[in-house]
Amino acid sequence: MKDNSLKVGSNEMELVDFRILKAENGEVYEGIYGINVSKVREIIRIPDLTELPGTPEFIEGIFDLRGVVIPVVNLAKWMGITGPEDIEKTSRVIITEFNNVLIGFIVHEARRIRRINWSDIEPANFVSNANSLDGSKITGVTKIEGDNVLLILDLESVVQDLGLYKPDIENIPEALDNFAGLALVLDDSSTARKIVKDALEKMGFNVVEAMDGQEGLEKLDDLYDMYKDDLVNQLKIIISDVEMPRMDGFHFAVNVKEDERFKTIPIVFNSSISDHFSEDRGKNAGGEAYLVKFEASSFYDEVARVIRAHMN
Numbered sequence: 329m330k331d332n333s334l335k336v337g338s339n340e341m342e343l344v345d346f347r348i349l350k351a352e353n354g355e356v357y358e359g360i361y362g363i364n365v366s367k368v369r370e371i372i373r374i375p376d377l378t379e380l381p382g383t384p385e386f387i388e389g390i391f392d393l394r395g396v397v398i399p400v401v402n403l404a405k406w407m408g409i410t411g412p413e414d415i416e417k418t419s420r421v422i423i424t425e426f427n428n429v430l431i432g433f434i435v436h437e438a439r440r441i442r443r444i445n446w447s448d449i450e451p452a453n454f455v456s457n458a459n460s461l462d463g464s465k466i467t468g469v470t471k472i473e474g475d476n477v478l479l480i481l482d483l484e485s486v487v488q489d490l491g492l493y494k495p496d497i498e499n500i501p502e503a504l505d506n507f508a509g510l511a512l513v514l515d516d517s518s519t520a521r522k523i524v525k526d527a528l529e530k531m532g533f534n535v536v537e538a539m540d541g542q543e544g545l546e547k548l549d550d551l552y553d554m555y556k557d558d559l560v561n562q563l564k565i566i567i568s569d570v571e572m573p574r575m576d577g578f579h580f581a582v583n584v585k586e587d588e589r590f591k592t593i594p595i596v597f598n599s600s601i602s603d604h605f606s607e608d609r610g611k612n613a614g615g616e617a618y619l620v621k622f623e624a625s626s627f628y629d630e631v632a633r634v635i636r637a638h639m640n
Contacts, residue, residue, distance in 0.1 A: 341443070342442065344362060348403060362479070366601045404436065446579065447575065513528065514538045514543075528567070560593060581613040594634045616634045
């Protein structure tokens, strides 16, 4: 599924366009959703599933995919949506990998791959056509043909609901003397920002937050106005997500590394995308490290390594 043609700093992403259909009062309504291709392993027909007793209703079961046991989530059920009776004919399972977890999601239709510029994706401050879906589960919205709106779904929240992803922030070591100063954190998820912020504060940093790459550049300008050329001594590290509306992490990093005021400030990517291609793109964009969310020990070790290397 992965397309290696996207250039570093292009501020583009590719989405798998999929549909969830809702049957209500004799009518069928179509919800249009997307997931980053970088998180998609493959798309298959619904396999024979083994049910798991005692699990939530939206977990349809598990199956063996080439030696790997994968849980399968019925996305419509998780969203509280009742689909048409004959929907299994077109339904597919999107096999995803993020946070180093493989999980399948049943969708009613998988349509196409779309290439979209992050600048055309707006933060999901409000969602008007997500039916019963909690708006916090939407990370961005973008218009497509026919004045329709595509919603970028936060499938990581499903993994959290399943208990497969529990940040172990309590394992972050206490602050060390050489870990002081500022850290800039970029992430469109308030939950993810809090996890990283808490970890960095425990390490001894004062944290500045931004919701996306565009706001991250604005915060850097503000910090430069405050500290001038001494900013490179004050701002010890930048921790950036990759997938963010308006400007993604790679495009942000390219802008930072091309700016004489900021180019020596180390950047660590912290993303749920766990493929090697994204890790290579992170390095090509100027990142000093690429982490998969969120393992406290590896987070601490890599951040400490990057800072110490920068200090030397």
